[in-house]
Amino acid sequence: MGGRWRSALMTAAGFVLLVLLWELAKLVLPDAGVSVGDTRVLPRTDDAAMPHVWTVLAQLGRPEVAVPGARLVGVAVAAAALFTLGLALGGLVLGAVLGMVLALVMLRFELVERAALPYVVLSQTVPLIAIAPLVAGWGGKIAILGWSWQPWASVMVISSYLAFFPVAVGMLRGLSSPIRADVELFRAMAAGWWTTLLRLRLPASVPHLLPALRLATAAAVVGAIVAEISTGTRGGIGRLIIEYAQSATGDPSRMYAAILGAAVLGLVAAGAVGLLDVGLRRYRGSVR
Amino acid sequence: MRSVLRAWPPLALGVLGLVAWELVVRLAGVPAFLLPAPSAIGAAIGQQFGVLLSTSAVTGGNALVGLLAGFGLGVLLALLAAWSRLLRELTTPVVLAASAVPIVALAPVFTTMFGSTTELPRRLVVTIVVLVPVFVSTARGLRQVLPVHDELMTALAASPWQHARFVRLPGAVPHIVTGLRLAAPAAVIAAIVAEYFGGLQNGLGSRVSSAAANTAYARAWAFVAASIVLGLLFHLAGSLTERLVTRGRT
Amino acid sequence: MTGTADGAGDETADGAADATAAVRLVGLDKAFGSVRALTGIDLTVAGGEFVSLIGPSGCGKSTLLRVVADLEQPTAGTVEVSGKTARRARLDQDYGIAFQQAGLLEWRTVAENVELPLQVHGVGKAERRQRAGELLELVGLADFAGSRPGQLSGGMQQRVAIARALAPSPQLLLMDEPFGALDEMTRERMQAELLRIAGETGAAVLFVTHSIPEAAVLSDRVVVMSARPGRITDVIDGCRPRGTRAPLGHGVDGAELAGDALSDRVDDVRESTAFFAAITAVREALRKGHG
Numbered sequence: 001m002g003g004r005w006r007s008a009l010m011t012a013a014g015f016v017l018l019v020l021l022w023e024l025a026k027l028v029l030p031d032a033g034v035s036v037g038d039t040r041v042l043p044r045t046d047d048a049a050m051p052h053v054w055t056v057l058a059q060l061g062r063p064e065v066a067v068p069g070a071r072l073v074g075v076a077v078a079a080a081a082l083f084t085l086g087l088a089l090g091g092l093v094l095g096a097v098l099g100m101v102l103a104l105v106m107l108r109f110e111l112v113e114r115a116a117l118p119y120v121v122l123s124q125t126v127p128l129i130a131i132a133p134l135v136a137g138w139g140g141k142i143a144i145l146g147w148s149w150q151p152w153a154s155v156m157v158i159s160s161y162l163a164f165f166p167v168a169v170g171m172l173r174g175l176s177s178p179i180r181a182d183v184e185l186f187r188a189m190a191a192g193w194w195t196t197l198l199r200l201r202l203p204a205s206v207p208h209l210l211p212a213l214r215l216a217t218a219a220a221v222v223g224a225i226v227a228e229i230s231t232g233t234r235g236g237i238g239r240l241i242i243e244y245a246q247s248a249t250g251d252p253s254r255m256y257a258a259i260l261g262a263a264v265l266g267l268v269a270a271g272a273v274g275l276l277d278v279g280l281r282r283y284r285g286s287v288r
Numbered sequence: 289m290r291s292v293l294r295a296w297p298p299l300a301l302g303v304l305g306l307v308a309w310e311l312v313v314r315l316a317g318v319p320a321f322l323l324p325a326p327s328a329i330g331a332a333i334g335q336q337f338g339v340l341l342s343t344s345a346v347t348g349g350n351a352l353v354g355l356l357a358g359f360g361l362g363v364l365l366a367l368l369a370a371w372s373r374l375l376r377e378l379t380t381p382v383v384l385a386a387s388a389v390p391i392v393a394l395a396p397v398f399t400t401m402f403g404s405t406t407e408l409p410r411r412l413v414v415t416i417v418v419l420v421p422v423f424v425s426t427a428r429g430l431r432q433v434l435p436v437h438d439e440l441m442t443a444l445a446a447s448p449w450q451h452a453r454f455v456r457l458p459g460a461v462p463h464i465v466t467g468l469r470l471a472a473p474a475a476v477i478a479a480i481v482a483e484y485f486g487g488l489q490n491g492l493g494s495r496v497s498s499a500a501a502n503t504a505y506a507r508a509w510a511f512v513a514a515s516i517v518l519g520l521l522f523h524l525a526g527s528l529t530e531r532l533v534t535r536g537r538t
Numbered sequence: 539m540t541g542t543a544d545g546a547g548d549e550t551a552d553g554a555a556d557a558t559a560a561v562r563l564v565g566l567d568k569a570f571g572s573v574r575a576l577t578g579i580d581l582t583v584a585g586g587e588f589v590s591l592i593g594p595s596g597c598g599k600s601t602l603l604r605v606v607a608d609l610e611q612p613t614a615g616t617v618e619v620s621g622k623t624a625r626r627a628r629l630d631q632d633y634g635i636a637f638q639q640a641g642l643l644e645w646r647t648v649a650e651n652v653e654l655p656l657q658v659h660g661v662g663k664a665e666r667r668q669r670a671g672e673l674l675e676l677v678g679l680a681d682f683a684g685s686r687p688g689q690l691s692g693g694m695q696q697r698v699a700i701a702r703a704l705a706p707s708p709q710l711l712l713m714d715e716p717f718g719a720l721d722e723m724t725r726e727r728m729q730a731e732l733l734r735i736a737g738e739t740g741a742a743v744l745f746v747t748h749s750i751p752e753a754a755v756l757s758d759r760v761v762v763m764s765a766r767p768g769r770i771t772d773v774i775d776g777c778r779p780r781g782t783r784a785p786l787g788h789g790v791d792g793a794e795l796a797g798d799a800l801s802d803r804v805d806d807v808r809e810s811t812a813f814f815a816a817i818t819a820v821r822e823a824l825r826k827g828h829g
Contacts, residue, residue: 270388
């Protein structure tokens with residue numbers, strides 16, 4: 001119990017220290033930063049570039065525009081973060097399901113594995129996110145079965161695309177993780193492919209699947225944010241960051257408030273996968 | 289002979305995929321905004337080759353500088369964290385939180401802090417993106433000392449510094465280079481994505497967006513292809529480094 | 539380096555109370571929380587003597603060895619190693635230690651692994667090299683000096699670990715089931731090997747084992763222990779054979795000859811009635827301790 005208190009305290013202290021470093025930099029460094037030649041090596045620290053932490057937090061409680069009844073910045077940030085969270089989680093589920101299906105197909109048909117796996121592995125190391133601005137072009141131009149393609153669907157597709165690959169790789173690794181003796185035990189019991197899958201391979205895949213899902217979640221969140229920016233999808237946190245950054249009239253600390261929202265969004269998504277982790281704890285020890 | 293046997297399924301799939309892609313685009317009349325034909329992309333690559341090289345050099349340079357800086361900082365921070373319990377308990381949660389957070393969203397922050405006319409903001413984004421996996425895997429390597437080695441060093445009455453030098457650091461080397469391998473392609477991805485957030489418009493990411501905005505889809509895909517090649521180069525360099533360093537170990 | 543009397547284990551045991559004792563434990567207790575791992579241990583290992591610790595799992599035999607090595611602190615009682623405190627003896631490198639796992643550093647060559655204890659204590663490079671060469675010669679691995687541990691078999695790795703333990707020329711070797719992970723054939727060869735090395739260096743050995751025949755063939759004395767609480771229940775004479783002593787550094791041929799002769803004698807012992815008598819005695823002592 002004492003250990004848990006200590007680690008909670010130290011975690012809080014770590015973040016407080018980060019805030020203190022920020023404020024210290026503001027206090028000590030010159031407002032215009034330090035440049036060597038044309039390159040600025042130390043940042044500008046005036047209130048526009050590095051607002052006080054409390055200014056950013058206070059910003060959350062201010063109205064977005066100077067009109068009575070306008071919504072607060074905090075509400076706008078929260079709404080945008082929730083919107084993006086929805087898209088990211090939607091993309092995660094879509095990508096994860098497809099990834100698991102591909103893993104099963106690769107497990108069942110060795111030729112598929114040999115042909116497709118190198119691409120799946122390589123695709124993880126390749127900046128696939130570069131295609132985001134291209135998928136963005138689909139918005140309003142195509143229709144599937146009478147449903148016209150919405151920009152948010154592009155965001156979800158990119159998000160799922162990024163989540164797909166780590167899940168496919170992790171799942172396949174997990175499904176093939178049971179040691180020979182276990183597989184032979186099932187064969188000795190005359191268990192069929194499906195029984196072996198259900199009783200041995202699927203439980204054994206959990207410890208490999210969970211880290212893959214964690215990677216996929218982070219990728220899905222980044223994917224959703226970047227996709228929003230390049231598709232110009234309104235309503236999400238990525239777009240909000242850009243809007244606040246580019247609005248000349250607004251307080252610069254608003255952009256920081258939006259970025260804070262994006263950070264919280266990432267943590268919430270990671271926390272959601274963490275819950276899954278807890279739910280599947282029973283299977284976690286089966287890595288050998 | 290065996291490598292040919294191993295290589296044919298992916299090669300066949302690749303060729304088949306390209307041919308199918310070309311055929312589908314031509315026969316079904318897929319509009320270019322959805323997907324241009326490989327031949328059209330190939331032609332665009334031929335036309336734009338010089339620009340492709342120079343933009344790749346810009347993005348690749350940012351990725352490389354950020355990768356080296358992030359790698360150095362990550363290893364250093366992990367060493368400090370292994371050395372002091374206080375530092376470890378302070379830094380670990382922050383770094384773990386950073387791994388769940390979309391770090392690229394910091395790009396506009398660095399742009400306002402350092403100005404939009406330098407490469408520094410993007411390099412800083414790459415640095416932080418790289419720092420996280422390098423810190424995590426180095427810290428893991430420094431922690432994973434075999435109990436028998438720990439006892440041996442105690443039995444030999446070794447000093448803490450000797451313990452680090454003879455056992456901890458060399459033992460962590462495979463983990464450190466694994467961190468580098470994981471971080472190398474991530475550096476390219478971060479360098480490209482950071483370009484979507486504004487700043488200088490001279491890299492691969494900005495070229496993809498501007499070509500897409502100008503409905504020059506084949507050209508956009510040519511820049512995507514260059515991004516993929518750049519990512520692969522970094523991946524191969526990382527894997528090669530890992531293999532060279534861990535050679536001869538079991 | 540005091541010479542040891544041929545054969546008679548009980549003589550060395552009786553005369554062990556003098557200052558030259560390699561290890562002297564008096565009234566030793568060790569508790570882990572409420573678990574009494576060791577109680578009232580009195581044991582003396584004379585210079586050059588080979589003493590095995592045997593007993594069921596949880597009898598504290600490894601803990602006892604670790605207390606001597608100063609890897610664990612006793613709860614009560616006195617520990618003397620070479621007439622000093624255990625801590626002092628560790629700092630002075632008066633003992634060498636080998637574990638069940640060889641625990642070699644895989645990124646160092648075999649020779650560099652043997653040099654490690656000397657390097658830790660600031661011995662110069664040339665001297666280290668030379669000493670590692672001698673020790674590898676002693677354990678029969680001179681040809682593998684430049685190899686990586688990963689290229690060696692389990693038995694060879696364990697021999698490197700023994701060479702490493704011998705590097706600071708200790709007068710006491712602490713061994714925690716060093717042959718536990720080896721197959722039976724390799725194990726018997728290693729036993730003969732160890733007896734030769736112990737004979738040539740004149741070092742005392744404190745040896746933890748699970749194997750009754752191993753304890754019987756190697757030891758001057760077999761210390762039988764029992765669990766809950768960990769204690770010594772009996773001490774039985776072993777049948778350690780002794781070869782003609784070829785002093786260390788007296789040429790490879792001489793050492794090998796002595797080694798071969800000793801190895802034959804070890805095989806003779808394994809077929810002798812004394813050996814079977816010792817095994818029976820240890821087995822009965824173990825059973826009695828269990829009841």
